[in-house]
Amino acid sequence: KQEVTQIPAALSVPEGENLVLNCSFTDSAIYNLQWFRQDPGKGLTSLLLIQSSQREQTSGRLNASLDKSSGRSTLYIAASQPGDSATYLCAVKGEIVGGAQKLVFGQGTRLTINP
Amino acid sequence: EAGVAQSPRYKIIEKRQSVAFWCNPISGHATLYWYQQILGQGPKLLIQFQNNGVVDDSQLPKDRFSAERLKGVDSTLKIQPAKLEDSAVYLCASSLKVHSGNTIYFGEGSWLTVV
Helix, strand or coil: CEEEECCCCCCEEEEECEEEEEEEECCCEEEEEEEEEEECCCCEEEEHHHHHHHEEEEEEEEEEEECCCCCEEEECCCCHHHHHHHEEEEEECCCEEEEEEEEEEECEEEEECCC | CCEEEEECCEEEECCCEEEEEECCCCCCCCCCEEECCCHHHHHHCEEECCCEEEEEECCCCCCCCEEHHHHHEEEEEEEEECHHHHEEEEEEEECCCCCCCCCCCCCCCCCEEEC
């Protein structure tokens, strides 16, 4: 059974710092990994999607890496801004089993950027 | 492009009452998901549809939860009777296909409080 863990559960940093959020998963047989952002009272917004054959994806100040063999992904945020404050979730999509393909989420990292 | 629509946004009911949530996915998306997110946790998949067929409902508490997707478009999730532990956000999501690397798009959620 796939398990996804995100550390730390909460992180508070001053504005302007570069930071890294971590995601680990127990089963390396994944299809892809997706990073989401969730603002309070809102749904999830997709940030980056990394296919299992890829090593990283970049979008603006965000860079996500994937190391399947070690079961790890990182989300790097450059030059953080107060507007980056949100909960960040990673989700792993597994291989097809019995016709279904599960997307398993971590518990998220609650990020606060202090002005 | 319109996103995933959900209603109602907020609902407060007493335990043992029933509630229904509605979801309209992004046009053309064959796959529809219902997730339950308890405060402080990552989303947990309840049920996954491909068109109007169920792909995965292994984590749906079938004694009290039911879901349908008639005509392969809109979907409803029903809880009857509700328990205190059902207090959560119910997120609907959609993607183009089940077995693909496509991004999953989430609605803003239906917030349920059971008192």
